[in-house]
Amino acid sequence: MEVSMENEPLKKGYKRTEIGIIPEDWAVTTLEQTTVPQRPISYGIVQTGPAVANGVKCIRVVDIVNGNIKDDNLITTSEEISNAYKRTKLKNGDLVIALRGKIGELAIVHKEIEGSNLTRGIALISQKKRFCSEYYKQYLSSSISKSRLQNLLNGSALQELPIATLRGFKVTVPSTDEQHAIATALSGVDALIAALDKLIAKKRAIKSAAMQQLLTGKKRLPGFGGNWEKVKLGKLFSFKNGLNKAKGFFGYGTPIVNYMDVFQSPVIYASNLEGRVSLSKAELKSFDVKKGDVFFTRTSETPEEIGIASVIFDDPVNTVYSGFVLRARSLDDRLSDRFKAYCFSSTFIRKQIITKASYTTRALTNGRILSEIVLPLPSKPEQDAISTVFFDMDAEIKALESRRTKTQAIKQAMMQELLTGRIRLI
Structure with missing residues (x-):
């Protein structure tokens, strides 16, 4: 693991190696040399075939999450197909690593999935007893090891960590x-x-x-009662599409509210916006942003990601918004800014937005659609x-x-x- 510059002073008790300075009593070897010869580093089943009821469970790249194997949605294959890949049948304590997608993600096999197999995107690392799998999981998941692995990926469009490269990867012992x-x-x-x-x-x-x-008013806070008004958003807001400009205009100039600003948080502080765009005075006036404006994500590959809302919480100066979002500007003061940050997130509202959306190659919403969404509206004090x-x-x-x-x-x-x-x- 390369951890130091070549000219770093060498302290007593340490030595230089091809992967950095390490203690004199540590060794350097290849990952292949740490594994059981009968179960070399190998990838899993190339084609698992149709799912088989009560079949052999198979681990995919998506099943490795935060250093663990999620076993609640594993695919299955037949005993016959699994037996053709006996070398990658899993044992308790085995180490597995993603070769594609989330390249370098690791997990240790737990007893409950012993006997399962791997898919093509994952490799088995079955280590000898004197090598601690948890140590090598930590070692390989370190930022420096990941950087080294990244530099060794193949150059194709579908990047992958080759098995030969993984086998020859140098590690400390x-x-x-x-x-x-x-x-x-x-x-x-x-x-x-x-x-x-x-x-x-x-x-x-x-x-x-x-x-x-x-x-939704199903539960009321102490001190509040009575029925809520139900109001269409078109009675509360005016809607307007955002600014569309060529790529060359972005990266400098005026602050802009972008898609991810809206998607990532129910509250936006204009002072924290990182996006910039170069534009005319007429565009600045037409696509201006004010405190209390609500922005909705307009389009996405999945319907669950459209109509996500976020409200401007401070006083913007010379700020505009992207064509990938819609601006909703209040027509009156019936909605408090703080309530705007949450009222569009209930299942009741989200279901309306998703079911009313249009679908072509992408999911899409617009001001006309959002104007028909019905919002349960409590009094300002209850908001x-x-x-x-x-x-x-x-x-x-x-x-x-x-x-x-x-x-x-x-x-x-x-x-x-x-x-x-x-x-x-x-």
Whole structure:
């Protein structure tokens, strides 16, 4: 693992190798030399054929998620086809790596999927007992190893990590005890990250459930009662398509609200916009952005991604919006800006947007369609109370996400030190 410049000073007890400076008592070998000869590094089944009821489960690239194998949606193949690829039948503790798509993604096989097989996009790394699979999972998933692997990909349009390249990939070999010590330290941090991921997912699920209740009036907050008005969006907003310009006009000039700004967050601060476009005064006037404007994603390959909404929360200066989004500008003050950030996310609203969308080669919505969407409308005081609940939930989720980011950064620093032998645990 290349971890240092060639002219980095060499400390006592360390040596230079073709993959960087490592402790003198560590060795360098190829990944192939760490594996069981009877089960060499190999890719899986080329054609799994039709699904077979109660057949042999097969792992695809998409089944490797965050360093683990998701086994809730595995495809199956016949015993006959699987037996033709006996070498890649999985055993507990085997290491697997993606050769295509999410290239370099790794996971360790757990007991519940022992006996399953692999598809063509994944390779088996079945290591000898003196090599710790968890250590090599951490080693190969480090940023520097991934960079090295990236540089070794084939040059075709469909990039792939060749088996021969993987077999010849150079790795470090600490003692078995030190491999296990390093793996234990790093996997402990992984467990903390996984726990944070689980907690974040739980908080998001709670928020989603609350949105379906509070944004439809099925559940009311204390102190509120009475029926909600149901209003078509065309009575609340005027809609306008965004700016379309040639590619050469982008990258400099005036701030612009782009598709991903809307898609990624229910709230946009114009002061944080990164997109820029060069335009005329007439275009600036025609496609201007104001505080409280709501933007909807207009088109996507999937219907689930159209009509996603986001509201401008600050006072923009000389800001415009892209042709891939629609601007909805309020006709009156019946909707608070804070409520706008959430009211379009309920299942009730999303189903209307998706079912009313048009479909050609892409899913599409427009101002005419959105004008017919019916919104349950509480009083302004109840809007503020509801939005406060969701703002508090978002703050809690963001705090957990920040903690996860910091934990991930700590792990990266630990990997840099432990996987190079700069810090020794034994």
